[in-house]
Amino acid sequence: MRVLLGDMPLMLKELLTHALARDANAEIINEPLLPRAAPSPLNAPDLVIGATADSAQPGAAPDLLERWPRSQVLMIATDGHHATLYELQPRRTRLGEMSIEQLLGVVARLAQEASRRWDA
Numbered sequence: 001m002r003v004l005l006g007d008m009p010l011m012l013k014e015l016l017t018h019a020l021a022r023d024a025n026a027e028i029i030n031e032p033l034l035p036r037a038a039p040s041p042l043n044a045p046d047l048v049i050g051a052t053a054d055s056a057q058p059g060a061a062p063d064l065l066e067r068w069p070r071s072q073v074l075m076i077a078t079d080g081h082h083a084t085l086y087e088l089q090p091r092r093t094r095l096g097e098m099s100i101e102q103l104l105g106v107v108a109r110l111a112q113e114a115s116r117r118w119d120a
Helices: 010-021 061-067 100-119
Strands: 002-005 027-029 047-052 072-077 083-086
Touching: 002 010, 010 027, 047 061, 061 072, 061 083
Parallel strands: 002 027, 002 047, 047 072
Antiparallel strands: 072 083
């Protein structure tokens, strides 16, 4: 697993670096987080770990997912007690042939589901 450690307090970064160094499956990669050139999907990290003041807020996660859409982003609260995982999960559901009424019903159902998901 290719792991990129993002901006975070030095003590947290050192703790994670030492912990990941003991994991034979983890490869810590160094790449600037600010995009200077188009990122290569071949060299993309599997996991980007960043820090945020409040684990309930996404911090830099949306920008990191935009840069590496196939990566997971783990945002750790700077107090070190909470973390939130972000990832994009595209999926395809074949709906088949449908009338305009059925299509509108699907749109209404999806809007209701999205509203419940974001309220959580």
